[in-house]
Amino acid sequence: MSDCNTRIIAPSMLASDWGQVAQEAARAEAAGGDWLHLDVMDGHFVDNISFGPQYVAAVRPHTAVTLDVHLMITRPDHYWPRFVKAKADRITVHVEADHDVATTLAAIRDAGCGCGLALSPDTPFSAVEPYLDQIDLLLVMTVRPGFGGQAFMEAETMPKVAAAKAEREARGLSYHIEVDGGIDAETAHVAAKHGANVMVAGTSLFKAPDMATAIREMREERG
Ligand code: DX5
Ligand code: ZN
Secondary structure, three states: OOOOOOOOEEHHHOOHHHHHHHHHHHOOOHHHOEEEEEEEEEEEOOOOOOOOOOHHHHHHHHOOOEEEEEEEOOHHHHHHHHHHOOOOOOEEEOOOOOOOOOHHHHHHHHHHOOOEEEEEEOOOOOHHHHHHHHHEEEEEEEOOOOOOOOOOOHHHHHHHHHHHHHHHHHHHHOEEEEEEEOHHHHHHHHHHOOOOOOEEEOOHHHHHOOOOHHHHHOOOOOO
């Protein structure tokens, strides 16, 4: 079991070659990816449509790593059971979505799945504070959700990562702090300095000349 001080690299399948789901999942694992990050978008919560539970089920047989499912959808309370059935290991829901957050988190946990809570760059840290003792992971979005390939929003998001770490320590909690969007070796270093330990990266890993090297560089602790 990884704890919240272990650096975890989670390649995001959004940036993979969708014509080769099985090979791309296996390639990310062979290159050293610790988890695979799967971005579900419903065309409503965000202005893009990606994939649903069948895609998660299609990836599952091709890798042994944790499937970290990020639901960018308006009704996570309605759809989460389908992702449990598809064998997701963790399901992360947005605090801004249209649901009773505490009820959804508890239901996901009761189903034996890890639960995460995400907040978008424009959402203040105070929005997630009431739920911190109910989660396995806090996802601080470092771009506006919806598309890969955007620039890391350092000024807007790093204070929230630092606050998440401070609160975790103050309250004796143990959730992972994940960052997602515009992450490469440089920005991973910035995020880690503020307290993030899970690095989600699409473009910088799947489009790298050598994914193993890119993952190794992202894992390096720097002074
Ligand atoms: C953005 C998604 C991300 C995306 C990151 O809405 O949540 O997971 O795949 O892509 P990059 O690493 O290209 O910014
Ligand atoms: Zn994501």
